[in-house]
Structure formats: C-alpha cells, structure tokens
Amino acid sequence: MAELATDDEAFLRTWDIPQTARYLIARGFVKPTLQFPDEMLGSAARVAVTLQEHCARQGHDVQAYILADTTYNSLSVDEVAAAHIAGDCVVHYGRASLTPLSRTPAYFVFPRRDIDVEALASAIASSDPWRAAREGRETVVCFLEQAHAHLEADLCRALESAAAGGAGGHWVWASIGSRELEPAAPAGCGCGRPPAAAADSAAAGYSWRCEGAPTAVFFVGSPEAPALEHLQLTHAALSWHVLDTTRDAYRVEQGLPLALRRLLRRRYALVERARAANIVGIVVGTLGAAGYLDAVDALCRAAEAAGKKTYTLLLGKPSPAKLANFPEIEVFVLVADPQGLILDCKEYLAPIISFHEAMLAFREGSEWDEAAYRLDFAVPGAGDGGAEDPGEAWALAQRDAARGLQLTTVSRGSEHAMVPASAADYLTFKRSWRGVPTRRPRAPSPRCRRRPSRAAPGGRRVAPMATAAGVTLGRVSLDDTALFVCDVQERFRPVIHNFKAMADTTARVVRAAKIMGLPIIVTEQYPKGLGHTAQEIAELLPSDALIVEKTKFSMVVDDVADFLRKRDDIKRVILVGIETHVCVLQTALDLVERGIEVHVLTDGVSSRTVLDRQTALHRLTQVGVFLSTSESILFQLMGNTTYSKFREVSALFKEERPEQLPGF
Template sequence: MSSALFSSDAENVIHRPLSTPDVGAGKCPEGFLEEIYEIQRTVQFIQEKGAKKVALQFPDELLVDSVRIARKLEDATGAKIYILGDTSYGSCCVDEVAAEHVGELESRLAQIYPGVVVSQLSLVSDVPSSGEVRRFGRSFSPDPTLWPDAYSFFYVGAEGPTLSNLLLTWPRCPFFSFNPETGEGRKEGLNVNRALMKRFYLIEKARDAQVVGILVGTLGVSDYLSALSHLKDVIHRAGKKSYMLSMGKLNPAKLANFLEVDIFVLVACAENSMLDSSEFYRPIVTPDEMEVACNPAREWSGCCITEFRELLPGGSAHVPFPDIDPQDADRTDVSLITGDLRSIRFSALETSEERTTGTALAQRNSETAVAELGPAASFLSSRSWQGLDKSLGQTPVVKAVEGRRGIAIAYDDEAPN
C-alpha cells in the first residue's frame, strides 16, 4: 500500500485556493431584515434629522448582519454609514418587535389566570405611575397588597442576563420560563441560593477592601454622574480610597494593571451591572453591594438591587449615611473571610471645595510633565509601565490592507524533516 494515502509533502496546500465566506451573508434571513432591524423606521429617522454621516453600533452577536444593514441604509438615504468597530457591553435593549405581539399572549393567559400582570416597555424619561414597578426596561403594576410574596413570574425569552437579574432581584418568588426559540419551558431557580451567597461573599470582600476602583461602565444612562458622586462620598465616609476608571469594555487583562485596587465597583445599566468576575484578578461588585459594605445603616436583605438610581436620594432603596460621632468614628469588627480583626474609621462628608482640592488626577500641560500629583498619580508615576500613549493627532491615518493568504506549513527555525 502506498504511503501517500496517509501522508504527503503538503505542497498542494500552498496552491489550494481558499474559499472566503461572503461578508454580507449574516445569520438573519434576507426577508426578515426589514422586520427585525426596522429598516424603514431607521431610514425615516435619518431623513428627518438630515444626517449625512451615521454610525451604527451592534452588540457582538448581531455584527454578522451589520454590513447588509449598512448597505440598505446607504441605498435608501444617500448618507454615509459607518459601523463602529468597538464592542458594546451587552445586548440589553428590549426587543420592541417581539413586545408588540405580547397582546396575543396576554389575552390567552388572562383566560386561565385572571390576575395576570403583563410587563410593558418603559423608558427612563417616562414618569412612573403610582404603584408601578420598573426593572430592566420593563414596567408592570402589581397589587401592592400582594406584592411581591404572593406573585410568581413567567418569563418569555431565552436564558440570559435579564432572566438572571430578575431571579436575583426577587429570589423568594417562584420563576418559570419559556424559550420560544426552542419551545422549552422550565422552572427556574435551582442555583439561586448559591448565586446569592456569592453576592454576600463579594460584600464581605468589599468590607475588607481599602482601595476601591470605580468603573464607569455607561455614559448613556441618566443620573450616572450622580451615581459616581454618590459612590465616591459613601466610599470616602467608610474610610476607603477610591479611583475612578473608564476603559470601555472590561476584560481581566485591563483590570490586572491596577494592582493597588482591592475591589472594583461597576456603574452600568441594570442588566450589565452584575458582572461575573470569577476570571478577574480582583472582584467586581455592584453599587448596591458597595453601599451595603460601606454604609452602617444598610443591611443586606438577600435581594440584589441592580438599578443604581434607586440608591440615590429620593430612590426607593436610598438609606442616608448616618452622622457618626467623632468619638465613635473608629470601630473594629471581624472579617468573615479572613477571620482577622478589621479596623474601620468613618469620615465626615467631603465638601465640594475639599473634593476639588483633593483630586487624584495628574494635571499635564506642554511646559511641565506633571503640575501636581495626587495619590493615584504618584503611584502611577512610580511604575515601569504607565499606560498607552495615545499620541493624538500624531499618528497618520492609513487604509486597511489585505493580509496574507494561505496555510503555514513550517516555521523558519524549524528543523527540516
């Protein structure tokens, strides 16, 4: 038997033509693009605004359809369409197309369950009505005398962050789900207790932390600036230091550069605030968990609050930081993680003048490298690596070029057979 059946010199792979997939062949069938992405509605919006340059941003799982959509919009409007290359935090927008069909579903359920309450789409700008509950872009009005202990939840949709957040927000309520894509229905909540204990563990880690990194995970949610200021005050009054960081989509490599930070708190939209930080060098908590760790007037109730607006003054979960007697500012308790004594020194609320003069940012100009160093800038200047130099306006813009094609069969330093 010839050995050519089992091996060859692999020369043929060099000359073998490679078939590249059509970049426009996305996962959404052509006939459904118009409905799913609301092409005509988008065209009308662009024309009403008179826009000449339009940028499209897609969540990661929908980027495969971006080229076809951009071409359709360009043909219909004459505008120049760009596709943003950066990734988003997640696909947290409510599916409006599917939500429009909920009246089929509501009428059928009402025949069997007279007390059914169906959620509706809600916008932040809408004024909530009396007794209305809002979570993750949805609103519903349950009976306040029965809410929430007497209610069960029925979630229509695939497993994802929204369902997980709902489970952790109301862990004592029975949850059922139906996935219309697979036709599978099931009872949820098998691992909720384990998830809640993990969140409690993170609260204890936050109590142990001395340096906190505040991650700016959203620029498009209203009141995020108020949330950042509120967090800084709460962390300061608990005797901890805080640094504010904004770095786009998070990954373990980015956050591993900040070794001085003991724990991070993520300020993001409700659906993406509970980030799984098991792969990160330091834990990541929500604003609610950070406040429970810092505010002695807050106690953990076993529920997770993912909407940071509820923690602000006037919010349903707001608890003012108590006035601490200077003689009682130093306290000691025991860490439930290490078992060691933990010293806490509460501080007074910073004034706006103290907050300005005590900034940790380094001020730079063309004459001096650093005009004034705060604690964070001093630590950064002592490092061997101090971040990337953007060189704004100095790097020429060049067109992307096509790379090499083919299949590598050997390295230069590889010994020949």
C-alpha cells in the same frame, strides 16, 4: 435574530426598515449610526444600504455608519463610538438593556423569533401561575422576551380564546414600551428605563403596574436571555416560572436555578470582603448611561466616609490583565450598564462588586437583603429637588477641593489641618507592612566586595555585580552568561498568546547569542506528542547547542544539571520561552536555588492567557529574577560600541518589531 428570508418584504419586516426610516425622517437625522452585535454583522451592509435607499425614496438622504466591536457591551447603546463620527443617533439592533442615555437618542430594533402562538397560549393557560391568577390566589407579572415582544397582542387574544377569558387584574403583562429612547434628564435613575410614574415598577427595560405587590413571575423566552438573569437576581424572593420557547415542546420550569442562588451567596461574601478593604478602585464601565457620574461621585463620598481611599479608573472594557496592573487595589467597584456587570470575577486578582453592593459595604449599619438586591446604580436622594442647606453646600465644596488636591483633615489637639494623603502616598510612606521580603541571590561577603574589576569587550571596565550595600545590580557579561530557550515548539503555536511575537524575539536572541558565542540550551517538552522546536528557531541553532527532551516542567533536568556542573563559570542565565507561568517560572526558581542569576525577557515569554503571563512575571520578581527586554539585555552584553561584533548584533534591531506582547 431568526433566519432571514430572501423575500424583500420579509427582509424589510425582519429588520424593521420602514419604521426605522420613519423615525429618521421625523427627527431629521442624516447621519445615523447602526450598532450590530457580532452575530448580526453579516447582514449589516445590506441593512445599511436598504435603509439609505428607503429614506432616499422619500426625499430624505442619509449616510449610515456601521458600528461594531462595541466599547463596553453589545446590549447598551455605544454612545462613545457614535460620538467618534458625530452621529445624530444610534439605531441599535438585537437584544438591548434599554438603559437611559446621557447624550445620544436611540431607536431599537429587537430580534424577531416567530413561535407557535396557539401552542404557547395553551401552555400558559394550563400552567399553575395562570390558574392561580384567575382564582385570585397570586398576582403574577408576565415578561415576554424582546424577541417575542411583537407577538404580545396575538398571544393575549389566543390566551382569551384558550382559557375562555382572561385572568383579570391578577395577571399583569410587563411592557417594553417605546422603542425610541431620548437622553434622560440629569436626575436619570439608572435603573434601565427613564423615570416612570410613582406607581410603576421597572427593571431590565420592562415596566409594569400591579394593584398590590406581585407574588410570582412568569417569563416567556430563552433561558439565556440577559434580561432573565437581571430579573431573577433583582426579584429572587418571588416565585419563578420560566417557559422555554427554544424547545419544541413548551414546558414550564419552576424556581430559581441553583447556580443563581450560589451566585447570590458569592455576591454576599464579596460585600463582606469589601467592608474590610482599605483601597478601592472605581472602574467606569460606561460613558453613555445616564447618571454614571453621579454614581461615581456617590461612591467616592461613601468610601471617604468609611475611611477608604479610592482610585477612579477609565480603561475601556475591563479585563483581568488590565486590572492586574493595580495590585494595591483590594476591591474594584464597576459602574456599568446593569446587564453589562461582571458578576463572575473568579479570573480577576481582586473581587469586582456592583454599585449597590459597594454602598452596602461602605455604609455603616447596612445589611444584605436578597429581596432588595439591585443591579442599577441609582443614587439615593439624587434629583429629589429639595432645598440645599448653604452650610452643607459650603462643606461639600471644601471636601471636593480637598479631594482634588489629595488632602485630608487630621486632628491636632483642638485644631484641624489639611495634609497630603493620596492613596499612592499612603502605600509609599505610611503602610508599615510591605509584603513578603524579596528574595534575591545572596550578596558577596564584605571581604569579597572589593574584588578587582575586570575588563569587558572593547576595553570597558565592569563594576562589581553587587554594591557595597549588598544590592544586586543585575549586570550581565559575555564570559559568564548562557541562553536558555524553553519549549518553543510548533504544536503550541495556535494556543499561545502572540506566539509569533514571542518566537520572533526568541529567534533574534538566538542569532545574537550565536554571534556572541554564548552557550545555548534548548528544551523540548515531550516532542513525540508536542513536536519539535519551531522551525524559525531550530534552523538558527548552532551545532554545539544543547537540545534536551524532557517531561519535567523545569528545564533543569539531569542533562542540563550536568551541563551547569561542568560549566561552573556560568553565573547568569537569559531565559525565554513558554509558558511563563509553568515551565519558565519553574526553571527560574530552580536556577535561583542554585545561586544563578536569572534574567527573563518579557518580550520573549508568553502563555495562553495574558493573566497567567502577567501574574507569573510578578511572581518572578518576588524571588529576585530580573525582568528585561531582548534589546536591553543584548546592549548590556555588548557594553560599548567598540565591541568587535557590535554592528552584527545591533543590525538585528533595525528590523520592524511591533510591540505585540504587553509589558509588565
């Protein structure tokens, strides 16, 4: 949005207050919801008040609600947030994808960026595409970014003047059309606009009609416009020309960016990976776009026909941490607004593909065609109005019932039977390969397993640490456990995810260890540059705590190794600190190699990113490290309410402890 003028008339024009008020009055809406992107929230309150006053002066009282932090992405209409307050409609401000809606009507107020129309017309008139269109050598479709859409009429007049006439039918202007969008019919196409006439083409919220197939595209606007990437991906086979209006001197760039061509090659590689996947996660990334349920159903049917098993996930905005909770899924399919897709999925553990890419991967004989690439989730054949065969309808009903009960058809000779076959059942009982065997500390030999039990504090008898079958139970006791605190330093406070929650847990465990008399080892990573241990922890350390400076990532440096050799009675270590995927992980690996049992407290470790933390916790379990929480481990150490210091330790957990760190 351009800088707002202080003049009231300029404010009304910039935010389109009169037109928005007319829309609300004409439709009788009294509870509009106003959706703003983050960069416009500073003006949201003034816009809402001005709009209410403008309607009131015309005898129409409205109560406007401001929506922020959109459920999925700021380009799409947030029907979910509007439904929370039973809003009549959504007034969407800023750039928009103009995807067809499923329930709530919307009115769009596009950003306005004024430019020198005469200079722009001169730049277009002197460009190769304009000359080629005038001479009839090429058919060019011209797109104006939404921020310049209000200048289309002025630009056309300036072009006719600058070029002594237009370019005829070979220069076609793509139109945004109406700024009012109604919920689409059930057979909505999902392409970014309501279904258009048969001769029209549509993409990214634009529609156009050419006498023949276009051969070139001319885009006027910012290279960062989301619609530009959408158009370039779906029309990569055409000749591209982009006039950047964000620069002082207008210049036309020719050809597709190299990064976009690389992106298309990566997408092709992901399609090939999806062909080989056995378990597919369908991530619902929209609840407002028309046709999303049909798309999910089509994906389930296509995956089933390809012999793949599916999970359908509805989890808000997808993130690496959320999807990492489903390690058995080999590929995710995101059903979302075309301009809200995750095209760069390098940070995710499993690849994410679009609806179009999934249908290519799941259908036998489908081939990658860059010229036919698309980002929408149009379901082929949906809403064609053809008569349905009764036999086919019955077969579909049977298949839907079987899917609901997680059944599948298997052949037994000449007969067929329905048997349970859910994806979870497949993973638990039928897949023969279970991954790399978990490496755990070596179990005692058979002749040592019947060692006598020993007394714990309070007279409780402690069972042996390993069962007769050699399974390590991960019990802890006061007489052979130490606390390791890894690099909880002041300099890391601003960059570590939920540092305060992690530091509070560490301080609580240090206080408990001091009460119980556990040995405490603390390391500081290069304290000259990174500072010393955080104050809330340092002030709690007992005088006999071992504090070691280090540059090595692992805590097991020479001083700590000497301590472990002298204290050979220490068989178990409770480990807290940062970062989970670097120093904590390497410390745990070194300790396990020494035959020491390691217990990592999930509420006492963190990293800069949630993905690094979650992945490291998963990695730790693969080598036999036990995951626990501060409360669980300390109550294990006490073992009984008769423990002499039970009241002191248990009092530490009566304080309010918000769960800010995600579990594993």
